[in-house]
Every structure is written in C-alpha cells, then in structure tokens.
Amino acid sequence: MTEKREQVLPLAPASIGIDINEDEDISMEFRHHHHRKCITCCGCITAIFLTIVMIMLVLMLTVFHVKDPVIKMKNVKIQGFDALARPNNLGQAVNLTVEADVSVKNPNVASFKFSNTTLSLYYDGNVIGEARIAAGEARGRRTVDKNFRIDVMEGKILILPRLKSDLASGVLSVSTYTKISGKVKIINIIKKHVVVQMNCTMTVNTSSLAIQDQNCKRKTSL
Incomplete structure (x- = not known):
C-alpha cells in the first residue's frame, strides 16, 4: 500500500513547450x-x-482658362456722304447713315453671353450718331456677326467748323466707341464677368467713300 501511494505521475515530455x-x-x-x-x-x-x-x-x-473675347469692326459703309461733300449742299439738310458689321469672336470653350450695347460715332470729339447693338451669344470657339446702322445727326455735324476744311481736303476723320459686357460660364463652376471696350479710328475718302487707315484698339477687363 505504501508503494502505491508513493507513485507519482510522470512529467511531461521535454519536447512539448512554448518557444518565446x-x-x-x-x-x-x-x-x-x-x-x-x-x-x-x-x-x-x-x-x-x-x-x-x-x-x-x-x-x-x-479648358477652364477664360480668354478675352475679340471684337472687330468690318464692312463699314457710308451712305449720303456724297451729297454732303457737294459745295452747294453744305449747310443743307442731308441724310447720312453708316452701316457696319461687328464680329464677336469667342475663343473659350464655353459660350459668351453679352447684353445690349450702344455704339457711338464721333467726329471732331463730338457724338454725331449712335446705334443699338442687340444682345446675343457667341458659342464656344465661334464668331457671331452683328449688323448695325447709325443715323448721323446732320444737325450736329453741319455746325462743326472743321467740316468745311475736311471736305476741301477730301478726307474726313471719324471714330467709334463701343463697350460690350457679358459673362463666360464654364459648366456652372467658373463664371467670369467680361467687359470689352473698343475704340476705332478711321478716315473716309469723300470721293470714293472708302474707309482708309482703320485702326481699332481693344481693352478687356475680367
């Protein structure tokens, strides 16, 4: 009995353990x-x-860079000026009209919408006529043409002392001014308000009624 009580369980094998x-x-x-x-x-x-x-x-x-719209004046025609250039008609009532085309070129990928504007005709620093240019839209990378007509205020031009000498020389110097305001909108993310101002000076040959030495300067504000 004593030997059986003294028996103990064998130890676990040495091979079983945790390798830290x-x-x-x-x-x-x-x-x-x-x-x-x-x-x-x-x-x-x-x-x-x-x-x-x-x-x-x-x-x-x-693509998203807003470029300046380009405005040009072309195909300028003057009607009734030959009657004014006649010496016997100087001081008499005459009907003078100026017809021209204005092109608005939009170099942007988005459309350029512009509002109504007025084009003024100057002679000797005085406004002698105005024309209304209707609102419009120049699509992306497109050019739109606008035709206008100016009825010259003969009452204002006939009283100018410079007129007689200019008619005698055969050359008449006039200028125009216009200001076009609009917006360029790109996919409803970028919206730019654009203002384009254009001054054009030109000389009119009183014999051929041809426009000579036309020079236009543009100024754009974004």
Missing part, C-alpha cells in the same frame, strides 16, 4: 507587413491626389 523567440519573430514579421501595407496605401493615396491636382492645374490653364 519564435512568437516574437512572428509578431515582428506581422508588424513589418502591416507597416509596409500602410506605406503602400499612403503612397497610392498621395499619387492619386497629385494626379488630381495636376489634372485640375492643366484644366485651369487650358
């Missing part, structure tokens, strides 16, 4: 893998962000 160094290696490898994964994700996010910034920058410098 192996667990530490697995943990370190997991941390390194997680760290590399975070760096890869951050790199991808940064690359995508930089790509978006570059695309927006290119669009701002090209």
Whole structure:
C-alpha cells in the first residue's frame, strides 16, 4: 500500500513547450507587413491626389482658362456722304447713315453671353450718331456677326467748323466707341464677368467713300 501511494505521475515530455523567440519573430514579421501595407496605401493615396491636382492645374490653364473675347469692326459703309461733300449742299439738310458689321469672336470653350450695347460715332470729339447693338451669344470657339446702322445727326455735324476744311481736303476723320459686357460660364463652376471696350479710328475718302487707315484698339477687363 505504501508503494502505491508513493507513485507519482510522470512529467511531461521535454519536447512539448512554448518557444518565446519564435512568437516574437512572428509578431515582428506581422508588424513589418502591416507597416509596409500602410506605406503602400499612403503612397497610392498621395499619387492619386497629385494626379488630381495636376489634372485640375492643366484644366485651369487650358479648358477652364477664360480668354478675352475679340471684337472687330468690318464692312463699314457710308451712305449720303456724297451729297454732303457737294459745295452747294453744305449747310443743307442731308441724310447720312453708316452701316457696319461687328464680329464677336469667342475663343473659350464655353459660350459668351453679352447684353445690349450702344455704339457711338464721333467726329471732331463730338457724338454725331449712335446705334443699338442687340444682345446675343457667341458659342464656344465661334464668331457671331452683328449688323448695325447709325443715323448721323446732320444737325450736329453741319455746325462743326472743321467740316468745311475736311471736305476741301477730301478726307474726313471719324471714330467709334463701343463697350460690350457679358459673362463666360464654364459648366456652372467658373463664371467670369467680361467687359470689352473698343475704340476705332478711321478716315473716309469723300470721293470714293472708302474707309482708309482703320485702326481699332481693344481693352478687356475680367
């Protein structure tokens, strides 16, 4: 009986145990893998962000960049001036009209909408006639032509002392001024208010009624 009580259970085999160094290696490898994964994700996010910034920058410098509309005056015709140039008619009532075309070129990809405007005709620093240019729209990268007619106020031009000498020389110097206001809107994101002012000076040959030495200067405000 005594021998049986003194029997004890055998110890566990020495081969069964926990390798602490192996667990530490697995943990370190997991941390390194997680760290590399975070760096890869951050790199991808940064690359995508930089790509978006570059695309927006290119669009701002090209497609979204608002360019100045270009206004030109062409095909100017004067009617009734031959009657004014006759010496016997000087001081008499005459009907003078100026017909011309104004082109509005829109270099932007978006449309340019402009409001009603007035074109003024000057002679010797005085307004001798005005014309109304109706509102319109120049589509993206298109040109729209506007025709107008100015009825010259003969009462104002006949009283100017310079008229007699200019008629004698055969050359009459006149100028025009117009101011067009409008908006350029790009996909409802970029809206720019544009004001274009144009001054044109020209000389009229009283014999041929041809326009000579026409010079136009434009000023654009965004």
